[in-house]
Amino acid sequence: MSTSAVLYDHPGPRARVRNAVLSVVFGVGLAALLWWVYAKFDQAGQWEGNLWKPFAEAPTWTQFIWPGLRQTLFAAATGMVLSLAFGILFAVGRLSDHWWVRVPAGVVVEFFRAVPLLLMIFFIFYGVPFLIQGPVPAFWAVVIGLTLYNGSVLAEAFRAGIRSIPGGQSEAAYAVGMRKNQVMRLILVPQAARAMLPVIVSQLVVLLKDTALGYIVAFPELLQRGVNDLSANRGNVVAAAIVVAAIYIVINSLLTTLANWLDRRTRRRGFRVPKQTAAPDSTPAGGATVAEPQG
Amino acid sequence: MTTGEPLIVLDGVNKWFGPLHVLDDVSLSVGRGEVVVVIGPSGSGKSTLCRTINRLEPINSGTITFDGTPLPAEGKALARLRSEVGMVFQSFNLFAHKTILENVTLGPVKVRGEKPAAARERGLALLDRVGIANQADKYPAQLSGGQQQRAAIARALAMQPKAMLFDEPTSALDPEMVGEVLDVMTSLARDGMTMVVVTHEMGFARHAANRVIFMADGRLVEDAPPAEFFANPRSERAKDFLSKILTH
Amino acid sequence: MTTGEPLIVLDGVNKWFGPLHVLDDVSLSVGRGEVVVVIGPSGSGKSTLCRTINRLEPINSGTITFDGTPLPAEGKALARLRSEVGMVFQSFNLFAHKTILENVTLGPVKVRGEKPAAARERGLALLDRVGIANQADKYPAQLSGGQQQRAAIARALAMQPKAMLFDEPTSALDPEMVGEVLDVMTSLARDGMTMVVVTHEMGFARHAANRVIFMADGRLVEDAPPAEFFANPRSERAKDFLSKILTH
Amino acid sequence: MHVFADPTNLDAYLSGFLWILKLTGASAVLALVLGVLLAAFRVSPVPVLRGFGAAWVNIFRNTPLTLIIFFCYFGLYSTLGVGLSDDLNLNNFWLGVVGLSVYTAAFVCEAVRSGVNTVPAGQAEAARAIGLTFFQTLRIVVLPQAGRAVVAPLGSVLIALCKNATIVGTIGLMEASSVMKDLINSNGDAVIPIFLVFAGTFAAILVPTGYFFGWLANRLAVKR
Amino acid sequence: GGDGDGGSGSSGAKGIIGKAQSQKKLVIGVKADQPGLGIQTGSQYEGFDIEIAKIVAKGLGVDANNIEWKTTVSANREPFIQQGTVDLVVATYTINDERKKKVNFAGPYFIAGQDLLVKADSTIAGPEGLDGKKVCSVTGSTPAKRIQTEHPKAQLQQFDAYSKCITALEGGQVDAVTTDDIILAGYAAQSQYAGKFKVVGKTFSTEPYGIGLKKDDKDGCEKVNEILKAAASDGSYKAAWDATLGKSGKAAPELDTTKLTNCGSV
Numbered sequence A: 001m002s003t004s005a006v007l008y009d010h011p012g013p014r015a016r017v018r019n020a021v022l023s024v025v026f027g028v029g030l031a032a033l034l035w036w037v038y039a040k041f042d043q044a045g046q047w048e049g050n051l052w053k054p055f056a057e058a059p060t061w062t063q064f065i066w067p068g069l070r071q072t073l074f075a076a077a078t079g080m081v082l083s084l085a086f087g088i089l090f091a092v093g094r095l096s097d098h099w100w101v102r103v104p105a106g107v108v109v110e111f112f113r114a115v116p117l118l119l120m121i122f123f124i125f126y127g128v129p130f131l132i133q134g135p136v137p138a139f140w141a142v143v144i145g146l147t148l149y150n151g152s153v154l155a156e157a158f159r160a161g162i163r164s165i166p167g168g169q170s171e172a173a174y175a176v177g178m179r180k181n182q183v184m185r186l187i188l189v190p191q192a193a194r195a196m197l198p199v200i201v202s203q204l205v206v207l208l209k210d211t212a213l214g215y216i217v218a219f220p221e222l223l224q225r226g227v228n229d230l231s232a233n234r235g236n237v238v239a240a241a242i243v244v245a246a247i248y249i250v251i252n253s254l255l256t257t258l259a260n261w262l263d264r265r266t267r268r269r270g271f272r273v274p275k276q277t278a279a280p281d282s283t284p285a286g287g288a289t290v291a292e293p294q295g
Numbered sequence B, C: 001m002t003t004g005e006p007l008i009v010l011d012g013v014n015k016w017f018g019p020l021h022v023l024d025d026v027s028l029s030v031g032r033g034e035v036v037v038v039i040g041p042s043g044s045g046k047s048t049l050c051r052t053i054n055r056l057e058p059i060n061s062g063t064i065t066f067d068g069t070p071l072p073a074e075g076k077a078l079a080r081l082r083s084e085v086g087m088v089f090q091s092f093n094l095f096a097h098k099t100i101l102e103n104v105t106l107g108p109v110k111v112r113g114e115k116p117a118a119a120r121e122r123g124l125a126l127l128d129r130v131g132i133a134n135q136a137d138k139y140p141a142q143l144s145g146g147q148q149q150r151a152a153i154a155r156a157l158a159m160q161p162k163a164m165l166f167d168e169p170t171s172a173l174d175p176e177m178v179g180e181v182l183d184v185m186t187s188l189a190r191d192g193m194t195m196v197v198v199t200h201e202m203g204f205a206r207h208a209a210n211r212v213i214f215m216a217d218g219r220l221v222e223d224a225p226p227a228e229f230f231a232n233p234r235s236e237r238a239k240d241f242l243s244k245i246l247t248h
Numbered sequence D: 001m002h003v004f005a006d007p008t009n010l011d012a013y014l015s016g017f018l019w020i021l022k023l024t025g026a027s028a029v030l031a032l033v034l035g036v037l038l039a040a041f042r043v044s045p046v047p048v049l050r051g052f053g054a055a056w057v058n059i060f061r062n063t064p065l066t067l068i069i070f071f072c073y074f075g076l077y078s079t080l081g082v083g084l085s086d087d088l089n090l091n092n093f094w095l096g097v098v099g100l101s102v103y104t105a106a107f108v109c110e111a112v113r114s115g116v117n118t119v120p121a122g123q124a125e126a127a128r129a130i131g132l133t134f135f136q137t138l139r140i141v142v143l144p145q146a147g148r149a150v151v152a153p154l155g156s157v158l159i160a161l162c163k164n165a166t167i168v169g170t171i172g173l174m175e176a177s178s179v180m181k182d183l184i185n186s187n188g189d190a191v192i193p194i195f196l197v198f199a200g201t202f203a204a205i206l207v208p209t210g211y212f213f214g215w216l217a218n219r220l221a222v223k224r
Numbered sequence E: 001g002g003d004g005d006g007g008s009g010s011s012g013a014k015g016i017i018g019k020a021q022s023q024k025k026l027v028i029g030v031k032a033d034q035p036g037l038g039i040q041t042g043s044q045y046e047g048f049d050i051e052i053a054k055i056v057a058k059g060l061g062v063d064a065n066n067i068e069w070k071t072t073v074s075a076n077r078e079p080f081i082q083q084g085t086v087d088l089v090v091a092t093y094t095i096n097d098e099r100k101k102k103v104n105f106a107g108p109y110f111i112a113g114q115d116l117l118v119k120a121d122s123t124i125a126g127p128e129g130l131d132g133k134k135v136c137s138v139t140g141s142t143p144a145k146r147i148q149t150e151h152p153k154a155q156l157q158q159f160d161a162y163s164k165c166i167t168a169l170e171g172g173q174v175d176a177v178t179t180d181d182i183i184l185a186g187y188a189a190q191s192q193y194a195g196k197f198k199v200v201g202k203t204f205s206t207e208p209y210g211i212g213l214k215k216d217d218k219d220g221c222e223k224v225n226e227i228l229k230a231a232a233s234d235g236s237y238k239a240a241w242d243a244t245l246g247k248s249g250k251a252a253p254e255l256d257t258t259k260l261t262n263c264g265s266v
């Protein structure tokens, strides 16, 4: 709503009528499109009972979807914890006063942000075993890949978050006698985490979705089990993909809702990222921030 | 009110921001229990002066001594020094993610290693002293500006500082809240706290300060008791400045 | 100074923000050439009152008439009305990506369809009038607050408005810059501009206003000539408020 | 590097990255147009449009891209009968472009929307207060400032898009990641050099792109 | 994951024999998405490969319940063996020289051949008929490669799973699916596709299916070959066929024990 406050004047009576008409016209058009899609799917026999019947049977859920979902959630949860840790570590590393910490941290972050996750996971699974002379389970290939990539993105988000905290906050902390690492730990990182909560959560949503790339190393996650393996048995690949997509959407929406709720709660409790005062120092111009939409 | 050797001594301090000479050979000494008000036009270096005293800004040349020892350059010693010099900012700078009470106890617990319970008790007493004990569990954003600034003063006092620095503590406040903050500061002054106060509140300067210092272009232009300064500013710059802020 | 029919008339205006009754049955009329100062505690609805007059905020009930016609609700007519009412904000709101001169000429060129050359000439004259002709080609961020606010006044004047609204034009300024903005406003008032000014500068209220209006809790509590208001406020709220802002 | 000395492999490598660049280029244009349109929907005063924009973002942002590309083939092409070319590879390419675009548009939309949010409300109010109409306010005041704030996040979205192009391999386009997989399958002894070449190529394309957008954003930033 | 060295038992025997003896269990890599051969129906695996694996395990003294099944895809079979993730691979694993450099093969226990699956009413009668047609296979697989090199006029569509190829065939987006005949037969036999497809029946390659194990596990390989020989003669091989692919009515093939590999000895 804040956007509308920027853009639009408060509507008068004519504007209200115009908006209503637009609503109806667009709504009807949209409904027509959806109907066409439905009819086409019908024509192609995609709504046929035998394609959907498996989803009324318990084994489909207990043997395919749920085990896959469990692997997905487990890998995502592990990846989230690790990439948050990685993110904080490297964000702080990149803000270090010592170039020999700052530069390597920067190289690592930039590299992993630039390499497609698909390649990363594939390499960890097939290449790293040569380096460590032992197998890498698919689970860890996926989790480590997710951690390196999302951790790097989160590192940048945290860094931007930390830099967006007004200088006054750390000055006040120094002024009561805190050391640099206390200021980081007690003041800057917690505030950056809250300020960046929306970005962090969208990145975690990205991470959850990215577990789907585990198919490349046959990691038995939701997409592998619920679409490929299920449809190998039942020949209903489109129906299965629709169900699995719906599951992803529901879970990710729940995650987003949870984050919004947390965000609102912290705001209600009065936490507000302090406004940048017009200090003459050179904080970066506040740009818009969004997650990086890998797979 | 000055007793014994001075607490804060600046001697020939120079500071540049790039090509800008922000502090130009500033020498100043503040005795124990003394209240010094610093005034001057915007950009004259008042904030910078204030901030060099607890080394939030390093200086390029000259020396600053606090309580007999030169300011340490870094590390533990610097942190200890800072904990002995309270600082209050124009924009309050309360820790936005902590409650008022946590703001006040954070320093004692994390820096001084006090027991949380003890710090809490003393914190509440301090909040009571500045008149906002009932706001202890709120977050900064839930308080009015005046209340936030009083909390910031309590936070500084919690470290039991030997001196307090105020950088325009009331200029971000709605006019009807200025009074409550000045009241707290006046009572501190009366209790013998050593204070360096950058402010435009001439009322406060008149009745609470021992000395008024006028700065312009990084230089310390006048240094006189308030009565003398206001009645009879010696420099043109000071006269001009006073005429600007006193007439409207 | 009031001549003929009033320029701005508010009649029984009510406004809610959700459950909050921000303007409570406000009636007010401002004559041509009259200068009305609005004061009151924070949150009392002063800004909202000001903003309803050029319909930056719509109202829930009551009527507002400007120059004999009710405020249009939308579209071209509303834009035309707004171009006839200059507005100056507390935070200046100069267009950050345009130079000062472009800020001033934008309205005349884009809204009035004036020739760029003519607008430019008049713009320079206006900048000269507010004393910042030499800053014409700088960007807002390169100017001091006082200069920015004067540019904002010039921008509003460039539309040759019939009335000007000021919402705390000086409260974001350094004290020594307050004077220069008030000077411009005083000269405007003297030249016969109709003005509604929300401000805490009592000096300005005293010597430039025809009437002072005191608001509290969305209600218009007092409406009197400044001499009368300051010497002898009738309501408790006004007395209390004045005591807070005048004592320190 | 004996693997890339073989001209067939070198060809595969080059054509793999050529597909990536083509996918990125075509999708970037489409996603930008679509994303800006969606952002306009999302900030419009018309509830249905706002709802549509929000639904789009929610659905496409919350579905794995792998599935979206899958639906482009099996939904759009197989079921709805929307074929985009008679040539199998080109058809898959364009289906991939559609998938990448609808997905990326959701992120472009959010970037643009938050860019608009960085413009202080006072800027638009001041514009309205001097009598500018809605479209003038948008064109002269809001968009120029939002545009500058949006450069950096759009840069990130572009970089992610380029990497995401690898996922079009799932419908059979031999883009870089599929080529790498193939090469590794048939040159099991050279896994590490092959990976380094492919990862290095991506880094060589994308790290400078990232710095370029950072530099551009800094240059264009509106000083407040 | 599996123990890297297969565990050296108390008897001192190494490789799978040693592991089977000392731990009484085995990790076997199989396909999970190939009906009739190796398909995961929930927590169970079923198919001809699975039955062969059970026979081998039994011959090594490991009970079927003590087999840990591990899903493999075509691309990770060699790494799985080399890294010790699995002890054996029985997963439509064609024996060829390239792979022999990395792993050892026992068998073959079945000779498949590349073939085409087309719609029941299709006129495509063999790979020659593919010119200008769209043919589908799994990304990077040997059949896909063969089509590319030997029939470059066919347009090759690749997916990561055969089930997608089958769906595309059903929808008419591709004209044929190609891979080993036996895999195609497995799909064609699925109830949901009854009567819709036919396997062309003209193989254009030979795909001897082997059982993969560690390159240096010569003893294990020979032992597996022995077990296969025994299975051919005692009827368990035929039983395995009849319980799985044989259900479609196809008679069990002969297991030609003279063709078994020499387990890498020169």
Ligand SMILES: Nc1ncnc2c1ncn2[C@@H]1O[C@H](COP(=O)(O)OP(=O)(O)OP(=O)(O)O)[C@@H](O)[C@H]1O
Residues within 6 Å of the ligand: A280, A281, B017, B020, B022, B040, B041, B042, B043, B044, B045, B046, B047, B048, B049, C174
């Ligand atoms: N971090 C910095 N980098 C560069 N220049 C700075 C920095 N901090 C302050 N300055 C400049 O140094 C000069 C003095 O600044 P200072 O803040 O000390 O002035 P002040 O007297 O406190 O002014 P005000 O009344 O506006 O607070 C100003 O010109 C200012 O722009």
Ligand SMILES: Nc1ncnc2c1ncn2[C@@H]1O[C@H](COP(=O)(O)OP(=O)(O)OP(=O)(O)O)[C@@H](O)[C@H]1O
Residues within 6 Å of the ligand: C017, C020, C022, C040, C041, C042, C043, C044, C045, C046, C047, C048, C049
């Ligand atoms: N857009 C809005 N939505 C909801 N509430 C608002 C909005 N704008 C103002 N208010 C509320 O309306 C009341 C009056 O606000 P207004 O800004 O008019 O007061 P004011 O007298 O100008 O105060 P100040 O001196 O602080 O500027 C306040 O309680 C404020 O919180």
Ligand SMILES: [Mg+2]
Residues within 6 Å of the ligand: B046, B047, B048, B167, B168
């Ligand atoms: Mg200052």
Ligand SMILES: [Mg+2]
Residues within 6 Å of the ligand: C046, C047, C048, C167, C168
């Ligand atoms: Mg206001």
